[in-house]
Amino acid sequence: MTGRPLIGVSTYLEAGARWGAWELEAALLPAGYPRLVQRAGGLAALLPPDAPGLAAATVARLDGLVIAGGPDVEPVRYGAEPDPRTGRPARARDAWELALIDAALTAGIPLLGICRGMQLLNVALGGTLVQHIDGHAEVPGVFGSHPVKPVPGTLYAGTVPEETSVPTFHHQAVDRLGEGLLASAHATDDGTVEAIELPADRGWVLGVQWHPEMGEDLRVMRALVTAAS
Secondary structure: OOOOOEEEEEOEEEEEEEEOOEEEEEEEOOOHHHHHHHHOOOEEEEEOOOOHHHHHHHHHOOOEEEEOOOOOOOHHHHOOOOOOOOOOOOHHHHHHHHHHHHHHHHHOOOEEEEOHHHHHHHHHOOOOEEOOOOOOOOEOOEOEEEEEEEOOOOHHHHHOOOOEEEEEOOOOEEOOOOOOOEEEEEEOOOOOEEEEEOOHHHOOEEEEOOOHHHOOOOHHHHHHHHHHO
16 A cells, blocks of 8 residues: 555535434545545545635645535625525535635645536636536436546546546536636537646646546546546
8 A cells, every 4th residue: 555645535514424323413425435546546535624724734644635526515605696406505615625625726736626526626716606507417316427528638638538428416517717727528418517627837636527436437536646646
């Protein structure tokens, strides 16, 4: 295991989770995330919500950072009123993960945003979100799939050069891109922005709208782990 980079992955904080005879507040994360980090050659460290002021000290211990999927970003974070279809806010998680993103960008460590994580990266850099789209989350609790096409010449295209079918479950999407961000993949069917990134001179920073932890393609996570090595 010596020499494997340490990859932090943000987690949920849920008021009540049940296992065995217990039902308690829990910091949790679908096992696909740490397993994907491990399969890609990294060591996974789970990062439950904490005081935002501790984000820089946390990131300083890491070689790379993943902001995981989860609930909708609170619309106030990008200056919007909530749509009736937008989920309940997760304010502690929003604050913590925005602080982690800021710390990672400042420190220059490799950063991957997955689904919500991509959306939060966009918001952190001043972008906005579409609060509801159809066709990207068909059945509650069941991942779908659709094809995604890379934009030539981007970091993502250098990692996954061909059109691929990806595991997906989301009802929100990137609207106005945040400062400096580039769209690096789109849904083939409707053009939804499916990946965003910063130019190479600003470090390894990528967000994907789909859920690589639910598939078999290791290339995106392996690229993060390689950049973090």
